[in-house]
Amino acid sequence: MWENTFVFKHSSSFLVVFLVQVLVHGHGVLVNAQGSRASPWQTLSGDAPAVIARGGFSGLFPDSSSNAYSFAMMASSPDTILWCDVQLSKDGVGFCLPDLKLNNCTDIASIHPDEQKEYLVNGVSTRGWFPVDYNSTTLSRGISLTQGIYSRTDRFDSSTFPLAVEDVPKLFGPPSPALWLNIQHDIFYSHHNLSMRSYVLSISKRMIFNYLSSPEVGFLSGIAPRFQKTKIKLVFRFLEEDLIEPSTNQTYRSLLKNLTFIKTFASGILVPKHYIWPVTSDLYLQPHTSIVTDAHKEGLEIFAGDFANDADIAYNYSFSPVAEYLSFIDNGVFSVDGVVTDHPITPSEAVGCFSHINKSSADHGKPIIVSHYGASGDYPPCTDLAYQKAVDDGADIIDCPVQVTSDGVLVCMSSIDLMGDTTVTKSPFSSRASLIPDIQKAPGIYTFNLTWEEIQNKLKPLMTNPETKYRLQRNPRYTNAGSFMTLSDFLAFAKGKVLSGVLINIENADFMVEKLGFDVTNAVIAALNSSGYHNQTSLGVTILSSNSSVLVKFKQTNYSLMYMIDEYISDVASSSIADIKKFADSVAIDKESVYPSSHDFITKQTNIVSTLQKGGLSVYVYVLRNEFVSQAFDFFGDPIVEINSFVLGAGVDGVITDFPGTARAYKSNSCTRLGVDAPAYILPVQIGGLIQLIPTPDQPPALAPFPLLEPSDVVEPALPPASKPAVPAAPAGGSPPPPAPQPSSGPRCAAPAVLSAVSLLVAALLHLAS
Numbered sequence: 001m002w003e004n005t006f007v008f009k010h011s012s013s014f015l016v017v018f019l020v021q022v023l024v025h026g027h028g029v030l031v032n033a034q035g036s037r038a039s040p041w042q043t044l045s046g047d048a049p050a051v052i053a054r055g056g057f058s059g060l061f062p063d064s065s066s067n068a069y070s071f072a073m074m075a076s077s078p079d080t081i082l083w084c085d086v087q088l089s090k091d092g093v094g095f096c097l098p099d100l101k102l103n104n105c106t107d108i109a110s111i112h113p114d115e116q117k118e119y120l121v122n123g124v125s126t127r128g129w130f131p132v133d134y135n136s137t138t139l140s141r142g143i144s145l146t147q148g149i150y151s152r153t154d155r156f157d158s159s160t161f162p163l164a165v166e167d168v169p170k171l172f173g174p175p176s177p178a179l180w181l182n183i184q185h186d187i188f189y190s191h192h193n194l195s196m197r198s199y200v201l202s203i204s205k206r207m208i209f210n211y212l213s214s215p216e217v218g219f220l221s222g223i224a225p226r227f228q229k230t231k232i233k234l235v236f237r238f239l240e241e242d243l244i245e246p247s248t249n250q251t252y253r254s255l256l257k258n259l260t261f262i263k264t265f266a267s268g269i270l271v272p273k274h275y276i277w278p279v280t281s282d283l284y285l286q287p288h289t290s291i292v293t294d295a296h297k298e299g300l301e302i303f304a305g306d307f308a309n310d311a312d313i314a315y316n317y318s319f320s321p322v323a324e325y326l327s328f329i330d331n332g333v334f335s336v337d338g339v340v341t342d343h344p345i346t347p348s349e350a351v352g353c354f355s356h357i358n359k360s361s362a363d364h365g366k367p368i369i370v371s372h373y374g375a376s377g378d379y380p381p382c383t384d385l386a387y388q389k390a391v392d393d394g395a396d397i398i399d400c401p402v403q404v405t406s407d408g409v410l411v412c413m414s415s416i417d418l419m420g421d422t423t424v425t426k427s428p429f430s431s432r433a434s435l436i437p438d439i440q441k442a443p444g445i446y447t448f449n450l451t452w453e454e455i456q457n458k459l460k461p462l463m464t465n466p467e468t469k470y471r472l473q474r475n476p477r478y479t480n481a482g483s484f485m486t487l488s489d490f491l492a493f494a495k496g497k498v499l500s501g502v503l504i505n506i507e508n509a510d511f512m513v514e515k516l517g518f519d520v521t522n523a524v525i526a527a528l529n530s531s532g533y534h535n536q537t538s539l540g541v542t543i544l545s546s547n548s549s550v551l552v553k554f555k556q557t558n559y560s561l562m563y564m565i566d567e568y569i570s571d572v573a574s575s576s577i578a579d580i581k582k583f584a585d586s587v588a589i590d591k592e593s594v595y596p597s598s599h600d601f602i603t604k605q606t607n608i609v610s611t612l613q614k615g616g617l618s619v620y621v622y623v624l625r626n627e628f629v630s631q632a633f634d635f636f637g638d639p640i641v642e643i644n645s646f647v648l649g650a651g652v653d654g655v656i657t658d659f660p661g662t663a664r665a666y667k668s669n670s671c672t673r674l675g676v677d678a679p680a681y682i683l684p685v686q687i688g689g690l691i692q693l694i695p696t697p698d699q700p701p702a703l704a705p706f707p708l709l710e711p712s713d714v715v716e717p718a719l720p721p722a723s724k725p726a727v728p729a730a731p732a733g734g735s736p737p738p739p740a741p742q743p744s745s746g747p748r749c750a751a752p753a754v755l756s757a758v759s760l761l762v763a764a765l766l767h768l769a770s
Contacts, residue, residue, distance in 0.1 A: 218247030383482025394664030649684030
């Protein structure tokens with residue numbers, strides 16, 4: 001997707017390789033009844049919205065570094081506009097630096113630790129290191145740029161110097177990318193006997209820039225007459241509504257009410273994105289405002305800022321940044337004229353590949369989209385709401401992980417342990433916790449501890465939050481929404497839906513037979529037969545299990561069989577493939593087995609997908625999630641990039657995902673079908689490319705090799721016949737456990753080992769905290 005590019009700290013020149021050939025896919029123009037050409041875009045000009053890379057690709061590299069600027073042009077649309085926040089040195093040279101304080105974006109605090117100063121900035125006393133205290137030589141060669149947002153990787157820090165404004169175009173051969181200069185602190189610099197106005201007028205004679213913005217009315221209105229006869233666009237930048245604009249002493253909220261005045265000195269406005277789509281304090285969208293149409297009525301272009309793939313976005317977008325961009329550029333009502341972003345690859349995709357497409361396509365081709373507990377990224381897993389959302393979002397196959405209750409009812413539940421996705425720990429059944437090493441190391445309250453009626457009537461679903469260690473929470477307003485479903489309910493629900501099939505996941509079958517006396521495989525076959533799926537022609541059935549003996553029992557059916565490899569592997573022995581083909585026709589593998597990573601940087605791509613496919617097995621990858629922390633840095637916090645890399649890069653046949661809607665959007669995009677003519681931003685990423693850009697001292701540690709999948713890992717003993725277990729024991733100090741599942745041919749279940757009341761409570765709390 002891009003060539004390796006790195007500018008080392010003490011190089012004498014910028015060694016930037018810009019060898020990417022990009023062909024932009026343009027949407028066909030519409031033709032109206034009179035035969036004239038009409039644009040599909042609702043921007044002021046009718047042109048596609050602009051992508052403005054704030055400080056280059058600053059979502060990954062230090063803001064305004066040579067790496068960030070060059071990478072932005074390699075990975076994004078070729079007409080991406082490069083944003084530069086201009087700061088002035090003591091001798092009046094302009095530098096691209098994202099903040100007035102150098103300690104927020106450079107390593108100056110460690111180089112000049114005793115040189116902090118305190119200045120008034122717009123009337124506020126501010127302490128730090130300021131560019132006005134250092135000459136251009138010190139700034140350009142004496143300090144290094146660093147990542148200013150601490151949640152982002154710092155492995156690219158201290159490798160590049162700050163760039164003078166005039167050096168940015170020199171990174172690229174002609175023609176240079178468009179350049180946007182933002183002047184944030186004209187009043188501050190004037191107090192230090194420096195003129196931002198003189199600087200801008202001076203460089204306008206020596207270099208080309210395309211946009212000039214400022215949040216200061218006095219600066220922009222004062223300089224506007226000098227640019228009236230040029231092609232440079234002046235843009236007034238709105239800050240937070242209640243902040244005071246220093247030259248007029250009005251709030252930005254007040255200035256927003258007078259766009260006619262803004263039009264006297266600017267051709268456009270730049271606003272924080274929440275000016276357009278307000279968001280509640282708990283991150284849900286409110287109705288859009290009229291600001292876009294108001295600006296367009298005044299003849300003002302309007303740009304939206306503050307976009308980043310690794311920042312909080314409204315839950316309405318299901319953690320998909322592409323979905324967020326589309327709400328600003330392709331919502332059927334309005335379109336902003338451009339977006340300012342830290343991750344320019346994503347709006348490039350949104351504009352070039354995901355706008356104005358037919359979203360109602362029911363294509364069931366590759367990649368096949370398999371839900372993971374329904375749309376569990378949006379609703380509690382395995383509930384009616386999660387399954388309906390998965391269907392509405394375009395899943396090809398919806399899944400039911402089968403568990404059994406104490407009265408022998410098969411239910412769809414993401415885990416045999418109810419503590420993870422139900423309110424069981426806050427129910428009257430909390431005393432039924434027990435430790436069963438055969439199932440898991442932590443204690444649990446299991447589905448076979450409760451009857452179906454108890455689960456259905458006494459428990460509520462919970463949202464699963466797989467990224468809680470990063471404090472990322474899913475859709476909190478719906479944490480107790482939806483209803484649990486039996487397998488029979490699930491099978492009835494799927495009929496008549498726009499699906500290609502259902503998937504039933506069976507785990508712990510040996511435990512159920514040995515300890516519960518319950519043959520889950522026979523029970524599933526019976527449920528499928530009674531639901532009419534043995535004669536079903538429109539919906540296929542796939543049985544998934546990590547236990548080969550389960551799949552062997554289904555060999556006599558006409559169902560598809562998928563073997564889940566539940567460990568990281570580097571390759572598969574040919575003899576293992578031969579053994580797998582005896583009981584399965586497809587394989588599910590963890591995404592880490594395809595793209596192993598060290599400290600969230602992908603180290604390589606294995607051959608496991610092609611090896612399995614050459615052996616005659618279809619390959620599905622699990623589990624894809626939209627949260628940016630679930631993805632390697634190589635995917636830029638963009639789930640579309642991740643899906644694309646698995647589909648076009650690794651060649652998987654299907655994806656198993658918490659967010660089927662994102663995978664469906666990917667399948668509907670208009671770029672991947674272009675083949676060699678596809679634009680750069682929709683090509684698979686260069687695997688291992690980012691890690692090569694990290695300086696040697698900062699490289700993440702080498703990854704220990706994953707094992708080879710051997711035949712001994714695949715072939716398992718046949719499931720034992722149902723046997724009568726021991727008589728259940730009552731928990732100490734508690735009520736007896738509920739009766740075990742009792743199918744017509746099976747005995748009662750054995751009780752698991754029971755913990756003391758105190759140890760149960762501690763263990764349960766630790767389990768929930770983890």
